[in-house]
Amino acid sequence: MATWRRSSSCRWALLAIVGSFLLSSSSLVSPACAADPLVITVDPQAVGTPPKRAVDRVRVASLPEALALRRRWRRVDSRQAISIALAPGVHRLSEPVRFAREDSGTAAIPLVVYGAADGSTRLVGSVPLVPAPDGIPRDLDATLLVDRGAKLRVYRLPAAVTGQRIQEPRTLARRDAPVHLALFDRAGALWPARWPNTGWARTASDVSVSSHNENKASFALADGRSARWRREPELWAEGYWRWNWLFETFPVAAVAPDHLTLEATPYEGIASGARFRIVHALSELDAPGEWWRDAGWGVVLLWPRDPSDAVEVAVTDTLLSVEGASHLRIQALTLEQAQGDLVRISDAADVVISGSRLRRSAGRALSIERSTASGLERSTVAETGIGGVRLSGGDRHSLIPAGLFVRDCRISDYAQSARTQSPAIMVDGVGQTVEGNYIHDTDEYAIHLRGNEHRVAWNEITRILSESTDSGAIYSGRDWSARGSVIEHNYLHDIRAAPGFEIKGIYLDDMASGITVRDNLFVRVDQPIFLGGGRDNRIIENLFVDSSPAIHVDARGRTWAQDAITDPQSELRAAYAAMPVGGKLWRERYPGLATILADDPAAARNSLTDNVFLNSEPFRFGDLARSSEQNLTRNIGPAGLRLAPLTRSDEQVASRKESVKRFENVLDATNALVRRRDYDRMERSILLKPFEDNRPGHP
Known part of the structure; x- marks a missing residue:
């Protein structure tokens, strides 16, 4: 049996537990008192037979060997923390590394698989x-x-x-x-x-x-x-x-x-x-x-x-396959060169990849499905053949969220082969979060939303859709029931269509409904918010700069898209019929959805309030959409509006490039302040460090 070592703080925790007389003797080893982890080091140059008993440090030649050794040791002592460290250099895989249920950690002691602190550990699916x-x-x-x-x-x-x-x-x-x-x-x-x-x-x-x-x-x-x-x-x-x-x-x-x-x-x-x-x-x-x-x-x-x-040449379909495992951390690795997705996670819980580089794959960087509380953070995604990341989880019928996420990542140069329908982040199911990312420089769109109750916030999106048309930086559509998502505090800028094409910023297409678009900043964006026939959307407190028409609203269900509403076999009607819209939960969460077909289903009824238009045409209505059917209140501009001059303390920040600070204060013709916002957190291209400066140290 391995020797357990405890810190002085751990001893104090044990005394407190004993003194309380409230816990059984089986609870004396608390999460705060976990032993220092044993470390299995993976080094392709390692030789020899690993010991049968757990020891402080041991070297094996491959990650599958390390997992097998950890399983064997944990059968002797399931409480022992065991981490896996991959040595610097190239680790080649001839087949995927599979993490199964028996490779799980615990909430207090997750299994940590990590690379060298200097980022030189590469897990490669090619020869x-x-x-x-x-x-x-x-x-x-x-x-x-x-x-x-x-x-x-x-x-x-x-x-x-x-x-x-x-x-x-x-x-x-x-x-x-x-x-x-x-x-x-x-x-x-x-x-x-x-x-x-x-x-x-x-x-x-x-x-x-x-x-x-x-x-x-x-x-x-x-x-x-x-x-x-x-x-x-x-x-x-x-x-x-x-x-x-x-x-x-x-x-x-x-x-x-x-x-x-x-x-x-x-x-x-x-x-x-x-x-x-x-x-x-x-x-x-x-x-x-x-x-x-x-x-x-x-x-x-x-x-x-x-x-x-x-x-x-890539010889593996994927590098890491996580099926049924939980409480797993993958840190400080470069994952590259596979035929398909670099990492696939399914039926898992609390699996987090951080501080890593995922690149050069004919598929996606990461795909997560039927999982909870898992995602990607503080990492770089680039050079993928399809999209970047796919998140799918939660239960739409019961509206139970999965809690999947992509946070604080830099994503670029994706969709090299699948040039359409391949966003940086594909979101499906219930309750996912896309927050704090910098998505830039590619021909494709950034985020696709399907399902319910997602949050898209604090992302910077720029220089995308360079060869696309009829697409949007953030896209959702063709499902009345896909409601409750919030798109807020995002910075979209310099998104312009190529000659002869037309694109949008936030594209709520084909009757997309029940989505909140709040307090976003649009600078030089074609058609920044486009409502294609939907209803119950809330477009509030956004700032539009040099972006016209700022808000488009149409009622296409009354004209060319009428069949989508009247045909019971249409994609829109099929998606509606698949959800329990008449159940108590759905009626409480989404009032009016259950009776939409008995109402005027083709009507576009939305709330467009408290928006500010600076050098931007405010509204455009088409396809028999009526301004009288919308809630249009407290919108300001464009006449008489201008940006407040930068203060001396702002000049140094603004000189690094066109800073978001330029747009924090808007004045009217009388120099009165009509809008004030702190936009610093939106500028992800500055706040997010490149991968080389963003790696975690050893756990």
Whole structure:
């Protein structure tokens, strides 16, 4: 049995417990008196047989070995605190590390798995590629490699990633389709050879949609370039085939001189002039960073960005899989380079990742479902193929919250492959929190809300949606019953649509209802609050600067979206019917929801009060929405409003960039103060330290 060591404060706690005579003898070891943790160190260079008895320190070669050893020791003494420390350097995984129920800690003594305090511990789901000894396969068409052979490197692929196509089709119904071949160098993800190398090609303008045959769709090309692709064994095409809010990827079934045929039909077909590109074409392997896989030979041809860099291929679907465990802490790790989500948590409780970097994955950084009190904090998420983080938990029928969260994180450069419907944070269920994050610099949107009673607060969101349309930085829609969420104290700025596109700030789409949008700051945002036919939304105390129209309200259920309300089989009506809206709890929580169909369900009735408009058009009503149906009171501006000059003490802060301090005080034409706010906490780009300065020390 291991020796237990207690501090002097622990001895005092024991004396107090004994003196009280209120607790049984089984309670004498209180949470305050837990023994100092034993530490199992994971070092890939470790050799030898771990001891059978618990000792202060022991070294093993892998994280699965450490977990197995901890389980064995805890069968001897379940009260002993045991932590796992990963040594600095690279820890390679050939399969996911699985945390099961038996790996749980307790509320007082969670299991802590942590890396080096300097952040140098990397948990990696990839292996280095080895050069193919025979070089470029002899049976490749030499004409496809003219003037390029000397620039290419050829690597042998491990058996784990051969024998299947490079990815699965990505569609509206299958947004999270897996990738089977993911390559990385020191700079990040590499990509299949494509045409064009940058930007997009267009389907021929004189053809709207070509023939459909056995669910295969064809489209015309504007030139004869397709002749280059006729002998390609695994050709793909991806694009925005009909709508610029939907990106889909399909194998090419046939190549003809003037058109291509896809293996399946995109959602609602192919439009004239649709944006697309060709993917995984040997004939287009002509730029640094591109690769092409020869399935027959089991090799990959690569044009390296830096010939001296090692090239790695992901061999694990995920790195960490937590199923049924509770009270787990993962700290100070760099988690990277997997085929799917880096971390998956399900049926768990109180599992927290903090002070870590999650990056370079073909899937998401983190997915949590059917869990409680778990999440990500003080971490960095970047370079993911789909979105950033998915939170799903709680019970909507009983409105029991899950308490999942993403807090104080920096999230950028996500949705590299799934370019639509892939937000930084996807929220579903009941009672999740998205707070204090900095989300920036990507083509996709930031937050998607589904379900009830979520809180989105103190986030800074900027420079997103650069190639999107009909999308919003924060999005919710198509469910009357998804109510009770609060979006407050967020700072949205510099979110502008590309030419020919249109985007929004907070987009409550397709009858989204019962959401509170309070005390947010919008600076240079297109259509900052957009209410698409919903009701019972409260838009209060927001400040709009150079953002027009500030608040859009429409009643689309009276016009083009009427079928969504009248058709019992519509998505909106199905979502409504799935919830117990007539039950006592729901009637108390959401008055009027149970009788919405007997009321005027197409009416947009919202409260728009106490908002301030600075150089911004206040309201726009469309699709038969009536201003008389809204509560419009105590809104101010834009006439006569201006920002108060910065004080001398503010100048140094404001000089670092355009600080939020500029917007804290608004004056009217008489120099009277009409609005005062302390916005410092909103500026997450300043308050959140980069990962390198934000790592926790040893627990």
